[in-house]
Amino acid sequence: xxxxxxxxxxxxxxxxxxxxxxxxxxxxxxxxxxxxxxxxxxxxxxxxxxxxxxxxxxxxxxxxxxxxxxxxxxxxxxxxxxxxxxxxxxxxxxxxxxxxxxxxxxxxxxxxxxxxxxxxxxxxxxxxxxxxxxxxxxxxxxxxxxxxxxxxxxxxxxxxxxxxxxxxxxxxxxxxxxxxxxxxxxxxxxxxxxxxxxxxxxxxxxxxxxxxxxxxxxxxxxxxxxxxxxxxxxxxxxxxxxxxxxxxxxxxxxxxxxxxxxxxxxxxxxxxxxxxxxxxxxxxxxxxxxxxxxxxxxxxxxxxxx
Amino acid sequence: xxxxxxxxxxxxxxxxxxxxxxxxxxxxxxxxxxxxxxxxxxxxxxxxxxxxxxxxxxxxxxxxxxxxxxxxxxxxxxxxxxxxxxxxxxxxxxxxxxxxxxxxxxxxxxxxxxxxxxxxxxxxxxxxxxxxxxxxxxxxxxxxxxxxxxxxxxxxxxxxxxxxxxxxxxxxxxxxxxxxxxxxxxxxxxxxxxxxxxxxxxxxxxxxxxxxxxxxxxxxxxxxxxxxxxxxxxxxx
Numbered sequence: 001x002x003x004x005x006x007x008x009x010x011x012x013x014x015x016x017x018x019x020x021x022x023x024x025x026x027x028x029x030x031x032x033x034x035x036x037x038x039x040x041x042x043x044x045x046x047x048x049x050x051x052x053x054x055x056x057x058x059x060x061x062x063x064x065x066x067x068x069x070x071x072x073x074x075x076x077x078x079x080x081x082x083x084x085x086x087x088x089x090x091x092x093x094x095x096x097x098x099x100x101x102x103x104x105x106x107x108x109x110x111x112x113x114x115x116x117x118x119x120x121x122x123x124x125x126x127x128x129x130x131x132x133x134x135x136x137x138x139x140x141x142x143x144x145x146x147x148x149x150x151x152x153x154x155x156x157x158x159x160x161x162x163x164x165x166x167x168x169x170x171x172x173x174x175x176x177x178x179x180x181x182x183x184x185x186x187x188x189x190x191x192x193x194x195x196x197x198x199x200x201x202x203x204x205x206x207x208x209x210x211x212x213x214x215x216x217x218x219x220x221x222x223x224x225x226x227x228x229x230x231x232x233x234x235x236x237x238x239x240x241x242x243x244x245x246x247x248x249x250x251x252x253x254x255x256x257x258x259x260x261x262x263x264x265x266x267x268x269x270x271x272x273x274x275x276x277x278x279x280x281x282x283x284x285x286x287x288x289x290x291x292x293x294x295x296x297x298x299x300x301x302x303x304x305x306x
Numbered sequence: 307x308x309x310x311x312x313x314x315x316x317x318x319x320x321x322x323x324x325x326x327x328x329x330x331x332x333x334x335x336x337x338x339x340x341x342x343x344x345x346x347x348x349x350x351x352x353x354x355x356x357x358x359x360x361x362x363x364x365x366x367x368x369x370x371x372x373x374x375x376x377x378x379x380x381x382x383x384x385x386x387x388x389x390x391x392x393x394x395x396x397x398x399x400x401x402x403x404x405x406x407x408x409x410x411x412x413x414x415x416x417x418x419x420x421x422x423x424x425x426x427x428x429x430x431x432x433x434x435x436x437x438x439x440x441x442x443x444x445x446x447x448x449x450x451x452x453x454x455x456x457x458x459x460x461x462x463x464x465x466x467x468x469x470x471x472x473x474x475x476x477x478x479x480x481x482x483x484x485x486x487x488x489x490x491x492x493x494x495x496x497x498x499x500x501x502x503x504x505x506x507x508x509x510x511x512x513x514x515x516x517x518x519x520x521x522x523x524x525x526x527x528x529x530x531x532x533x534x535x536x537x538x539x540x541x542x543x
Contacts, residue, residue: 165401165402165405168394168401168402169402169405171391171393172391175391175393178353178373179385179390180391181374182351182373183374183402183403183449183453184374184377184378185405187374
């Protein structure tokens with residue numbers, strides 16, 4: 001049971017990082033990025049490459065995956081979206097563009113895994129980092145590192161968004177881009193920053209993901225549902241929504257599946273994503289703005305003076 | 307503004323607009339609903355599609371200058387609604403209004419804006435979303451002062467305000483012209499009251515300038531009276 005709990009928290013931490021990026025780019029650009037999960041798998045392969053080629057521990061490769069992930073995020077915006085936004089493409093067109101970009105990334109990841117296999121003479125189309133993990137008094141490294149990453153990200157985002165001029169500009173651009181532009185803010189720069197951060201956080205989460213589960217080039221397709229569910233259940237219009245939704249989905253997915261596997265047998269484990277999918281559908285039907293869009297949440301915010 | 311044709315995508319709203327805004331005077335645009343008054347301000351600021359024509363400011367062509375560049379030139383636009391950031395505090399709204407200024411200059415401008423709008427001093431840490439309509443409008447105008455505005459475009463600044471609060475806003479607009487060398491351009495439904503404080507008036511009908519001249523002459527013009535005061539029967543311009 002402890003292992004299940006640890007797995008649930010680690011998975012939730014990673015979902016928070018992944019959903020934060022999805023929510024930020026949705027707020028600033030207005031498009032749900034279907035390639036978000038593939039960003040994470042790119043991060044996993046960057047970590048694997050650094051491990052195989054220079055022997056760098058995947059935890060130590062996090063700064064590198066963060067920066068390369070940021071570059072991937074900006075590239076996504078520049079290559080897949082900006083040309084369409086300039087032509088005033090509809091939201092549906094932009095969604096399809098991110099889906100197409102996801103397929104391109106999937107192809108690149110697949111081809112790259114084969115190339116890496118040829119270089120290292122190992123099978124790199126399926127890998128895990130679990131044997132590389134460390135322990136502190138019985139607490140697994142993946143729990144410590146993923147929790148630290150979430151804490152640092154939240155602290156960093158808080159300082160950025162509330163204590164710096166650029167952060168206030170970013171919040172202003174998220175709320176009302178045309179007014180922000182009227183204030184002299186270059187809204188394009190704030191969009192670029194959100195795409196950088198989205199790619200960076202996703203790749204960072206991706207470099208920890210192989211400590212939790214096996215990675216194959218198709219892993220993105222399995223986790224994308226959970227990322228969207230986390231953002232939507234928490235509220236796609238509020239950054240804090242990613243935090244709330246990430247923990248609700250991560251914990252529910254892991255614990256419900258565990259309980260159901262005890263009751264119905266291990267066969268249900270492969271259907272764990274159905275729980276996220278159901279929670280997402282119920283949210284869309286009953287309260288499309290998610291938990292952070294409820295009146296109760298607004299009262300909490302007023303009470304906390306946020 | 308010379309022969310300006312503009313709109314949104316394929317939907318043209320303004321047709322051959324020829325118009326001049328004198329420096330240091332209040333210019334008011336009036337007209338029935340759907341006459342293109344708000345689109346006019348948006349076109350001036352660069353928020354619409356411009357098909358042809360020219361907008362010049364102090365001899366410089368600014369037809370296609372992006373909004374954030376116009377802000378740096380001292381041109382401000384306050385939309386009718388959503389003219390403050392409701393999720394930011396009053397203080398943050400003032401700070402973000404001076405985004406292009408450096409630290410010391412920003413503080414100086416915020417203090418200046420608070421001198422003109424002392425009503426905001428006691429509510430600096432309140433979220434703008436919790437302010438009353440009048441307070442929000444004052445905050446919106448204060449943000450324009452922070453960013454060294456020389457031309458202030460206001461879209462229906464007194465909409466949904468009580469007559470008493472509307473009067474306060476009109477008085478502030480006059481104060482901005484008289485004491486702070488700002489050139490206000492107003493679009494107003496409260497046409498009579500707006501023209502009474504204005505120097506120049508234009509009347510738009512169906513996306514065209516139907517009349518332009520001194521505000522006083524427009525107030526007494528037959529077409530204005532037919533549209534807004536019901537003195538004579540409504541006629542086609």
